[in-house]
């Protein structure tokens with residue numbers, strides 16, 4: 001087990017370690033260009049790091065999005081990465097929970113994610129078919145499109161998720 005993980009917003013001085021984290025956590029997928037582009041979108045992006053034993057051990061990005069034709073403030077969660085040597089120690093969960101709390105405090109109503117339901121259901125994410133992702137998903141990925149409500153009563157949102165430029169790449173939404 002590890003000591004307590006501190007979760008805080010990332011600083012410019014964290015970037016070099018974030019650049020090392022993603023290739024190690026995702027050896028088969030190059031998400032670093034996306035992450036670096038997202039970090040430039042500071043006003044609409046929340047970037048949190050996990051620090052344990054003075055090491056940067058995890059990172060997540062939350063991007064403010066909108067739903068075409070709607071006024072609700074919503075966010076897209078991802079990417080999320082934990083250093084391989086530190087996985088399965090609760091760090092990813094701590095980062096996601098901290099992120100959800102911050103989005104709730106910021107008045108967001110709903111958070112979307114494209115990820116493994118076996119992981120995200122532990123936080124309360126559920127498959128969502130009211131709001132559609134920016135690009136159509138292959139059939140086998142449908143269950144991976146999930147949402148989490150930050151309000152006590154789940155809003156019934158419908159429409160396509162409108163994402164900022166870094167997320168407008170079809171390849172990010174396909175196998």
Ligand SMILES: CC(C)(COP(=O)(O)OP(=O)(O)OC[C@H]1O[C@@H](n2cnc3c(N)ncnc32)[C@H](O)[C@@H]1OP(=O)(O)O)[C@@H](O)C(=O)NCCC(=O)NCCS
Nearest residue numbers: 025079080081082087088089090091092093115116118119
């Ligand atoms: C997915 C990831 C962020 C989880 O972080 P973590 O700190 O390892 O996870 P936690 O310790 O909080 O939770 C561990 C639990 O998640 C499960 N888990 C870990 N990775 C998982 C995955 N890719 N899919 C499903 N479940 C996963 C573990 O089996 C464990 O389950 P248990 O509690 O029932 O034993 C991390 O493993 C990672 O960075 N993986 C590589 C990158 C990746 O696949 N990211 C996906 C998110 S976009």
